[in-house]
Amino acid sequence: VKHGPERRGTAERPLGVAVVGAGYWGPNLIRNFAAHVETTLLWVCDRDESRLSAASRALAGTRTTTTIEDVLDDDAVDIVAIATPAATHLELGLACLASGRHVLMEKPLATSTADARRLVAVAEENDVVLMCDHTYCYTPPVLRIRELLLDGTVGDVQYVDSVRINLGLVQPDIDVTWDLAPHDLSILDFVLPPDQRPIAVSASTADPLGVGQACIGFLTLPLPNGGIVHVHVNWLSPTKIRKTIVAGSKRMLVWDDLLPSQRLSMYDRGIDATELDPEGRKNLLVSYRTGDMVAPALPEREALGGVVDELVAAIREHRQPLTDGQSGLRVVAALEAASRSVAEAGRLVPLEP
Numbered sequence: 001v002k003h004g005p006e007r008r009g010t011a012e013r014p015l016g017v018a019v020v021g022a023g024y025w026g027p028n029l030i031r032n033f034a035a036h037v038e039t040t041l042l043w044v045c046d047r048d049e050s051r052l053s054a055a056s057r058a059l060a061g062t063r064t065t066t067t068i069e070d071v072l073d074d075d076a077v078d079i080v081a082i083a084t085p086a087a088t089h090l091e092l093g094l095a096c097l098a099s100g101r102h103v104l105m106e107k108p109l110a111t112s113t114a115d116a117r118r119l120v121a122v123a124e125e126n127d128v129v130l131m132c133d134h135t136y137c138y139t140p141p142v143l144r145i146r147e148l149l150l151d152g153t154v155g156d157v158q159y160v161d162s163v164r165i166n167l168g169l170v171q172p173d174i175d176v177t178w179d180l181a182p183h184d185l186s187i188l189d190f191v192l193p194p195d196q197r198p199i200a201v202s203a204s205t206a207d208p209l210g211v212g213q214a215c216i217g218f219l220t221l222p223l224p225n226g227g228i229v230h231v232h233v234n235w236l237s238p239t240k241i242r243k244t245i246v247a248g249s250k251r252m253l254v255w256d257d258l259l260p261s262q263r264l265s266m267y268d269r270g271i272d273a274t275e276l277d278p279e280g281r282k283n284l285l286v287s288y289r290t291g292d293m294v295a296p297a298l299p300e301r302e303a304l305g306g307v308v309d310e311l312v313a314a315i316r317e318h319r320q321p322l323t324d325g326q327s328g329l330r331v332v333a334a335l336e337a338a339s340r341s342v343a344e345a346g347r348l349v350p351l352e353p
């Protein structure tokens with residue numbers, strides 16, 4: 001263990017934070033760490049100087065730098081939040097974790113399963129928290145969906161159908177699956193009970209623009225109980241859709257994230273098939289349930305506030321956060337398996353339990 005005798009974050013003072021990467025997403029982390037009562041934003045680091053002035057102009061007392069070394073040399077830094085492109089996550093993450101810092105890593109945790117495993121291992125060796133910013137898991141609808149699945153309200157999951165499409169920014173370094181599907185995969189990982197997570201993935205993608213990067217992706221993931229998950233991610237859609245159906249044997253949920261007045265709807269609908277003749281499977285009694293729809297009241301709350309709450313709690317309580325390094329690793333493993341499936345014409349690639 002390379003840090004001092006005292007594990008960072010045990011003392012009753014605010015936790016010192018550095019945010020690395022102040023591009024598109026970093027400023028959201030900066031704002032949330034600056035606002036939280038239990039954190040003090042000490043540094044903003046970006047190797048592009050022009051990002052620094054824009055990001056930290058309004059923050060008195062926060063220093064800026066273009067090098068991670070300045071951040072790690074400051075003993076007051078307890079947490080490093082990393083919001084740089086995925087290809088830089090391994091190197092930056094290893095440096096921070098090995099210096100005894102707790103790390104909040106943007107999704108995806110890394111660009112390969114092997115790299116994600118190294119990050120998880122180095123966090124364990126240094127007894128520090130490695131949390132993955134699977135932001136959607138901390139939104140009120142997803143937290144409620146998780147509750148409704150874990151407490152049995154939804155029943156056995158029959159299928160999940162998730163659509164995340166818009167006219168998106170074509171990314172130079174990653175395809176649409178690695179860009180958007182981490183959201184769907186991390187949500188699934190979060191809401192499904194551990195023994196009901198997908199067991200394999202089959203994926204197809206297309207690059208009709210010829211930019212060398214798939215901009216349409218379809219993922220199919222069988223569930224252990226015979227159910228199925230489908231994920232559609234797309235940068236080439238005329239309209240923006242963010243909609244997920246979770247169909248269970250007792251209730252069906254529809255989460256439409258673009259409908260602020262009713263993001264989540266719970267339907268008492270479904271089809272019950274009762275077998276009258278167990279031998280022949282010929283005599284099925286099919287009955288339809290078309291009961292009420294209720295829209296649970298949800299708080300309007302910024303998810304990143306919940307991310308910071310959970311990170312601070314995990315550090316203080318010396319426990320794993322809800323979206324820990326292992327969950328980041330499972331998401332990366334599913335993405336890697338999806339890429340392998342694409343390369344092998346859609347073969348069903350098993351996921352490790």
Ligand SMILES: NC(=O)c1ccc[n+]([C@@H]2O[C@H](COP(=O)([O-])OP(=O)(O)OC[C@H]3O[C@@H](n4cnc5c(N)ncnc54)[C@H](O)[C@@H]3O)[C@@H](O)[C@H]2O)c1
Pocket residue numbers: 020021022023024025026045046047048051066068082083084085086088092106107108133134135136
């Ligand atoms: N949680 C979410 O919902 C969400 C949303 C968007 C992006 N992200 C993630 O955030 C990360 C950053 O994405 P973005 O869209 O903000 O990218 P971006 O390109 O807009 O910003 C990245 C910034 O990192 C800086 N940078 C790169 N390498 C660096 C290094 N070694 N040291 C210091 N600074 C460095 C760049 O100069 C740039 O300003 C990605 O992992 C992305 O997947 C997450």
